[in-house]
Amino acid sequence: MKSSPKYGVLMINLGTPDAPKTPEVRTFLREFLSDKRVVDLNPLIWKPILNLIILTIRPAKVAKVYQQVWMEEGSPLLVLGNRLKNRIAAALENRFDHGIPVEMAMTYGNPSMESAANKLRAAGADKILVVPMYPQFSSTTTAAGYDRLMSSLKKCPHWPALQLIQDYADHPLYIKALANSVRTQWAKQGEQRHLVLSYHGIPKRYVSNGDPYARRCENTSTLVAEALGLSDSEWTHVYQSRFGREEWLKPYADATLKSMPEMGIKRINVISPAFSIDCIETLEEVTLELGDEFKQHGGQAFDYIPALNDSDDQLALYLDLIEQNTQQWTQ
Numbered sequence: 001m002k003s004s005p006k007y008g009v010l011m012i013n014l015g016t017p018d019a020p021k022t023p024e025v026r027t028f029l030r031e032f033l034s035d036k037r038v039v040d041l042n043p044l045i046w047k048p049i050l051n052l053i054i055l056t057i058r059p060a061k062v063a064k065v066y067q068q069v070w071m072e073e074g075s076p077l078l079v080l081g082n083r084l085k086n087r088i089a090a091a092l093e094n095r096f097d098h099g100i101p102v103e104m105a106m107t108y109g110n111p112s113m114e115s116a117a118n119k120l121r122a123a124g125a126d127k128i129l130v131v132p133m134y135p136q137f138s139s140t141t142t143a144a145g146y147d148r149l150m151s152s153l154k155k156c157p158h159w160p161a162l163q164l165i166q167d168y169a170d171h172p173l174y175i176k177a178l179a180n181s182v183r184t185q186w187a188k189q190g191e192q193r194h195l196v197l198s199y200h201g202i203p204k205r206y207v208s209n210g211d212p213y214a215r216r217c218e219n220t221s222t223l224v225a226e227a228l229g230l231s232d233s234e235w236t237h238v239y240q241s242r243f244g245r246e247e248w249l250k251p252y253a254d255a256t257l258k259s260m261p262e263m264g265i266k267r268i269n270v271i272s273p274a275f276s277i278d279c280i281e282t283l284e285e286v287t288l289e290l291g292d293e294f295k296q297h298g299g300q301a302f303d304y305i306p307a308l309n310d311s312d313d314q315l316a317l318y319l320d321l322i323e324q325n326t327q328q329w330t331q
Contacts (some may be wrong), residue, residue: 005328008101008125009092009322010116011085013133013277015108016075020066026059027294031108037144040206062280069283077279078106081133083310084277088318095319096330103124107145113152127161129326131318133276135174136220137167138213140202163325169216170223173320177313178220178273179227183329185269185305193267193301194234196257197221198290199274200281201239201248205298214249220273236260240272240290257290261298266308271305276314278307 017028033039033050066075073079083106092100101123105116109312120128130149132142146164153159186192199217206306207214221237240253260268270290272282282304291302308314 006098006125006126007129007326008103008120008123008130009088009131011081011088011102011104011131011133011318012107012113012118012149013077013081013104014141014145015027016077016279017063017066018110020063020070020075022063023057025063025069026055028109029059029062030055035108035147037147037194038140057282059226060120065280065284068288069280076281076283077277080247080277080307080309084314084318087310087315088322091194091315091319094323099123105149107141117152117156118148125160126158127163127329129163129322131163131165131321132167134274135167135276136169136199136213136216136274138202138216139206139211140213142167156161165321165325166170167216168317168321169220171317171321173313173317174218175223175227177222177308177311177317178271180313181269181305181308181311182224182228182269185303189269189301189303191267193269193303194265195225195228195230196236196238196253196258196268196270196323197224197239198238198253198270198272198286199249200272201242201252203244204247204249207249217274224273253286253290254293257294257299258297260294266299267301268299269303272307275307277309282307287315 015032017024030050033054034112034241039046069076071079081104085102089100089102092102101118101120103111103116105111105113107113117128130146132145133268134141134145137143192284197220202211202213219238221235227234236251236256238253238256239249240246240252242252257268260266272286275282287304291304308317
């Protein structure tokens with residue numbers, strides 16, 4: 001008979017609407033954009049803008065975008081994330097003589113932190129390893145997720161022991177996985193192209209105030225380029241997904257890709273290392289929007305390299321993160 005689990009694993013990601021429809025998208029955006037970690041403007045200024053303008057105009061537009069990438073089983077972020085979670089749980093089941101419960105939770109939307117934590121408690125886990133699915137730490141993502149987790153535990157009469165992972169931007173298995181995915185793409189298309197590493201942007205002001213995100217992203221890009229043996233002229237580091245009028249991290253992905261054909265770079269691959277799981281930002285913004293803009297400005301070949309998702313390399317990475325951060329619980 002297998003013994004009760006000594007600990008559980010909680011994987012956290014940003015979130016997704018429950019359906020690719022305007023009401024569900026509006027609910028999601030309201031929760032997401034109301035978080036002060038995400039938008040730190042004065043509430044007296046921001047709330048009227050959010051409620052009277054953004055939540056009136058954007059939900060319908062965003063819903064149409066989600067409809068383009070929605071999978072039969074649901075949101076790509078949730079479907080692909082669950083596939084990885086299930087692979088991790090199965091591997092842990094085989095590795096240990098007791099089951100290790102694994103749950104995934106979203107900072108915004110479902111499955112909620114509360115529901116995931118309750119499942120881990122029901123499975124008998126009194127210690128929880130929290131694994132952010134953000135490779136590079138930012139106060140807007142990882143810290144926001146930890147805020148939500150702590151808030152969900154306010155009503156818990158007995159807190160579990162928590163082990164929090166900050167990020168894995170320079171983890172050797174993460175760098176190896178990214179490099180392998182690039183080599184696989186090059187082999188598939190039969191040529192090595194200029195590599196663009198595109199990260200989700202944040203306002204530059206956040207970094208100026210101490211957020212380490214840009215530094216962690218730059219570290220990842222440099223290590224991937226070194227692993228692939230690329231010279232400085234063979235790869236480019238950019239930031240996508242900016243919103244609003246203030247300055248965000250540069251160089252901007254759209255402006256950079258538009259200028260590349262004039263510089264003689266007409267055949268590229270784009271990878272988005274900040275996304276562990278493919279989602280609307282990679283499947284629509286990168287694959288469709290950036291790809292179209294690049295070709296409209298003279299680009300000849302554009303292919304997106306998928307996120308690590310539930311690949312063998314991603315599985316090996318997460319299992320190593322779990323093993324390294326739970327040694328004190330398994331001895």
